[in-house]
Amino acid sequence: MHDDLFSPTIREQPAPGRPPWRPESIVYPAFFGGPLAAATLGVLNGRRLALPTGHLLAIAGAGLAGFAARAVVEGFTDGNSPTRLAGTVTGLLVWLVVLSLQRRPFRVVALRGHGPARLLGPGFAAAIGCGLLEAILLVVLVR
Amino acid sequence: MNAALHHAQALLATGRPEQALTELSTLPANEVTGSYAMQLRCAALSQLDRWTEVGDATRAGLAANGPDPDLLLWLGRSEHEAGRDPMAERVLLDGLALAPHDVDLLCAYADLCAANGQLDKAGKLVDLAAARAPQAPVVYATRIQLAHARGDDREAQRISREFVGVHPENPVAHALLGSTSAARGQVDAAYEGFRQAAAARPTEQIFAESAMELRVARHPLMLPLRPILRFGALKTWLVAVGLIIGLRAVGLPVLAGLLGFVWLAFCVYSWVVPPLVRKWVLRGWR
Numbered sequence: 001m002h003d004d005l006f007s008p009t010i011r012e013q014p015a016p017g018r019p020p021w022r023p024e025s026i027v028y029p030a031f032f033g034g035p036l037a038a039a040t041l042g043v044l045n046g047r048r049l050a051l052p053t054g055h056l057l058a059i060a061g062a063g064l065a066g067f068a069a070r071a072v073v074e075g076f077t078d079g080n081s082p083t084r085l086a087g088t089v090t091g092l093l094v095w096l097v098v099l100s101l102q103r104r105p106f107r108v109v110a111l112r113g114h115g116p117a118r119l120l121g122p123g124f125a126a127a128i129g130c131g132l133l134e135a136i137l138l139v140v141l142v143r
Numbered sequence: 144m145n146a147a148l149h150h151a152q153a154l155l156a157t158g159r160p161e162q163a164l165t166e167l168s169t170l171p172a173n174e175v176t177g178s179y180a181m182q183l184r185c186a187a188l189s190q191l192d193r194w195t196e197v198g199d200a201t202r203a204g205l206a207a208n209g210p211d212p213d214l215l216l217w218l219g220r221s222e223h224e225a226g227r228d229p230m231a232e233r234v235l236l237d238g239l240a241l242a243p244h245d246v247d248l249l250c251a252y253a254d255l256c257a258a259n260g261q262l263d264k265a266g267k268l269v270d271l272a273a274a275r276a277p278q279a280p281v282v283y284a285t286r287i288q289l290a291h292a293r294g295d296d297r298e299a300q301r302i303s304r305e306f307v308g309v310h311p312e313n314p315v316a317h318a319l320l321g322s323t324s325a326a327r328g329q330v331d332a333a334y335e336g337f338r339q340a341a342a343a344r345p346t347e348q349i350f351a352e353s354a355m356e357l358r359v360a361r362h363p364l365m366l367p368l369r370p371i372l373r374f375g376a377l378k379t380w381l382v383a384v385g386l387i388i389g390l391r392a393v394g395l396p397v398l399a400g401l402l403g404f405v406w407l408a409f410c411v412y413s414w415v416v417p418p419l420v421r422k423w424v425l426r427g428w429r
Binding site (some may be wrong): 007008009028088104107111 | 228231233236239240243254255256257258261262264268288293294306335380384387411414
């Protein structure tokens with residue numbers, strides 16, 4: 001009855017690469033940097049977690065969709081602050097996608113006894129770099 | 144049972160693995176490799192994190208005693224610790240072939256499957272173990288770890304509460320309730336769990352360290368961050384962003400701007416202050 005339970009299913013794992021970041025922590029650069037920062041870190045972390053390509057594409061797509069939504073807000077409203085708010089909201093939504101796809105794989109990695117990598121440096125770099133990139137793209141594309 | 148074995152077992156139960164090893168070394172040569180003496184030796188070595196020696200000891204024990212599910216359990220665990228998971232699986236399956244209903248073997252195999260991302264199989268294995276011994280500490284611990292790996296923190300905490308209820312004297316139960324409460328942001332419950340665990344087993348460094356980490360979380364400077372810890376970053380943020388948008392919508396842009404500024408400052412605070420407090424509290428301790 002439980003024959004399948006007692007037959008071997010574990011294969012040799014590839015040697016651990018770079019340790020992943022805690023997916024929960026990506027919320028900070030997502031909040032300050034916007035959708036592209038969240039998606040960039042999400043895809044990089046997804047590679048560290050060895051996610052399937054479909055999941056990586058979903059994260060990248062969510063980032064692009066978030067940025068498109070932000071551009072629409074920029075196009076249809078006056079002033080800076082709705083665009084800024086849209087950046088935060090879409091950033092958080094992209095982070096939700098990242099979290100939903102990476103929480104389990106991250107916890108499995110943690111079960112194997114590997115601690116997370118520090119997100120502080122890459123987080124700042126992504127928030128500032130992608131934030132600036134979005135600002136420039138919005139100016140070039142929408143105005 | 145031999146008096147030395149009794150004594151070693153008692154030392155282990157109170158978290159004194161080094162003294163237990165000393166006690167075991169007083170056994171006469173023909174008893175050292177006995178299955179039970181070997182199991183105690185492995186348990187002591189594992190508490191000291193000396194897993195290579197656990198592997199060596201079990202191989203010696205298996206050579207002396209022949210196939211033995213309890214020794215295979217320890218060999219499987221040590222192979223898993225060494226990162227040789229396919230080998231660990233083979234050893235644990237050998238053990239399960241001898242003792243298909245052994246709760247420890249089932250749970251060790253479930254752990255191994257979970258660590259390899261096979262959470263469904265791990266769940267079925269632990270269900271088998273739970274059908275045998277629903278209240279065994281190892282079954283509780285494995286179910287909690289599995290719920291945590293699934294990302295189901297609420298269920299993990301629920302099982303931990305049950306574990307503490309059934310085994311109020313077990314320090315591991317308190318420690319697990321502490322860590323599952325911490326995962327849900329319940330700082331005081333988490334501190335209480337680790338405090339009780341550390342009180343029940345003062346020799347276990349990790350319990351004391353976790354209690355200390357939670358003292359960081361209970362520091363007065365961390366009080367403003369309680370909402371984030373308790374309700375999660377997302378809900379707190381949704382409320383704040385909703386308030387800001389709402390104030391703007393009802394025609395109070397100045398108030399909305401002020402709240403937005405306070406909120407931004409709060410976010411920066413939540414990013415910068417925790418590491419500083421941690422450094423400060425732990426320096427006072429070490």
